[in-house]
Structure formats: C-alpha cells, structure tokens
Amino acid sequence: MFGIKFYKADSSTYVIKTVNGKVRQQGKGLSFFYNAVNTSIAAIPVNVQEAPFIFNLQTADFQSITVQGQLSYQIADPVKTVEMLNFTLKKNNSGWLSEDPLKLADRVIRSVGAVIQNRVENTQLRDALRLSQELADNLRERFREDAAFAAIGITLLDITISAIKPSPETARALEAEAREAILQEADDATYARRKSAVEQERMIREAELQTELSVQQKEQEIAESRLSNERTLLRASAETERERLQANIEAETQRQSLVELEVANSRQQADAEAYAIAARMNAFKQLPVDNLKAMALAKMQPEQLMAMAFESLAQNAGKIGELNITPDLFGQALQKAVRP
Numbered sequence: 001m002f003g004i005k006f007y008k009a010d011s012s013t014y015v016i017k018t019v020n021g022k023v024r025q026q027g028k029g030l031s032f033f034y035n036a037v038n039t040s041i042a043a044i045p046v047n048v049q050e051a052p053f054i055f056n057l058q059t060a061d062f063q064s065i066t067v068q069g070q071l072s073y074q075i076a077d078p079v080k081t082v083e084m085l086n087f088t089l090k091k092n093n094s095g096w097l098s099e100d101p102l103k104l105a106d107r108v109i110r111s112v113g114a115v116i117q118n119r120v121e122n123t124q125l126r127d128a129l130r131l132s133q134e135l136a137d138n139l140r141e142r143f144r145e146d147a148a149f150a151a152i153g154i155t156l157l158d159i160t161i162s163a164i165k166p167s168p169e170t171a172r173a174l175e176a177e178a179r180e181a182i183l184q185e186a187d188d189a190t191y192a193r194r195k196s197a198v199e200q201e202r203m204i205r206e207a208e209l210q211t212e213l214s215v216q217q218k219e220q221e222i223a224e225s226r227l228s229n230e231r232t233l234l235r236a237s238a239e240t241e242r243e244r245l246q247a248n249i250e251a252e253t254q255r256q257s258l259v260e261l262e263v264a265n266s267r268q269q270a271d272a273e274a275y276a277i278a279a280r281m282n283a284f285k286q287l288p289v290d291n292l293k294a295m296a297l298a299k300m301q302p303e304q305l306m307a308m309a310f311e312s313l314a315q316n317a318g319k320i321g322e323l324n325i326t327p328d329l330f331g332q333a334l335q336k337a338v339r340p
Contacts, residue, residue: 007034028046055117057116070159077153112143
C-alpha cells in the first residue's frame, strides 16, 4: 500500500539502503520498512563462498593435463564491492538486477586460472604432475594481498589442488613407463640380491680358506716345533752319547793303564817269583837228594805219604815177592778223603 514494503536480511548478508542516491542505512542483518519508489537495496553476502574449478592446460612439452581444485573466498569489504559491482536487489527482492554477483566466483576463478596456466606452461609434464602442493602454496602466497581482489573488496582464504591428471593416453604411457621402471627396479633388486648372495658366498669361502690356511700354518708351526724338539733331543742324545763314548774311552784308557800296570806288576811279581824259584832251585841243586826228599816228606799228609809209598811199591814191584794190604788201611784213607 502506497509503495511501503518491509525488508529483512539474514546475519550473513550486508545490506546498504540508499534513498534518492544517498546511503541511509547499512550493516549486516538489517530489517526496515522502505519506500519502493525512491529506495534501492544492495544485498552483499559476506559469508565464505566455495568455488570449484577445473582447467585443461598444456605443459611446456605440449602435453595436455587437467588441474582440478577448489578455492574459498569472502567479501571482506562490502562497500568496495558495491562500488565496483552491482548487488542491487530487484523491486520484489527476488534476486539481483545484475549478473555481477553470479559472475564474482568466475572472476576469482579466472584470476587463479591465469596464474596456474602460467606456471604449468613453463613446466615439463613429469614435473607438472607433482605440482599440487607447491602450486597451492604459491597461489595462497600470490593472492594473499592481491591488488585486484583488494580493489573489489575480496579476500582469497584458501586454495586446494585436488588433482593434476594427464590425458588418458599419456597416463597409460606414463603407467607403462613407470611399470617398466618398477619391473626394472625389481630385476635390479633381484640381481643385487643375487650379487649380494654371491658376494656373501665369496666372503664365506674366503673365510673358510683363511681358516684352513690358519689351521695349516698352526699345524706347520706345531710340526716345526716338534721337529725342533726332536732335533734338540737328537742333539742332546748325540751329546750324551758322545759324552758316554768319551767316558768309555776314558774308562778304557784308564782300564788299559790299569791292565798295563797290572801286567807290569804281574811281570815284576813273576820276575820276583822266578827269581825266588831260581834261587830256591839253585839251593835245592846244592842239597843232596835224600835231604830234599826228607824235606818234602816232612810237609806231606798221611794220605800223601801212603800215595808215595804205593808209588814206590809200584816202581819196585818186580823186587817184591808178596805184599799183603788189609782193607782197614784203605777204609781209613777213603773216609778221610770224603769227609767234608
């Protein structure tokens, strides 16, 4: 009635009420009555906006890739935004008069896409496929205080690169190359393992040979020590034998000296006895025979005297006519002869 209407904004909408070209009221979540004839209302959403994006780009080596991600932005200065863009509501408050609010996200995405394209076009394919985190960090740093965004009152809050993908044909080629590289690495690992096993076997064999060599050296040392001991024993035995022979020679020499001395003594004794016998014989030669017999008979035993008597009888048997000898005489003689 009479063009008077009521408007109520939510808490995430910044409202600027303009009457006859002059700002009468502004703020978030306002509610008021207004005259639709001379009043215009600008509604700017100040909550965080999310905008996904996907770019088909070409790398420095002319390979097609797809960069996919999402960005978050917010209208931080609604007054500047309204000065640059048209956020005026329609008369029935059913939408904006202009398409500027709807194209704001596209404007932000185009700015981000230009930076991404410039970076990708100067990067080789393999390097570009690994740019996700680095590219996101560079975009955050690049648009943190961007003059173009500041001019329209926009702040870029966050940028996320979710995927960087090559074309299907390139992806299959890279997969084949990566697969071959992995297989080659597996073959290299197998060869390295075999080489390591051969090296370990060689080390073990060398250790066994070294052990055998040490054992042989030890056995040789033991044999040399035993041979040295035997040589020492042989030298000691030879020395002992030499000393024994020397002692035997000395003993023989001494025995020979004793024998010679004994022979000399015996010779002297024999000479003395011969001299005594010769002297005695000379004395006996001078004595009559009857005296000598008497002297011999004086020293004889009765048995000897009987033997002498029988001998004399035997010598003079032709002169004896008859001789009677009693058994008693021989019995006594025999008893004396066998008596102990």
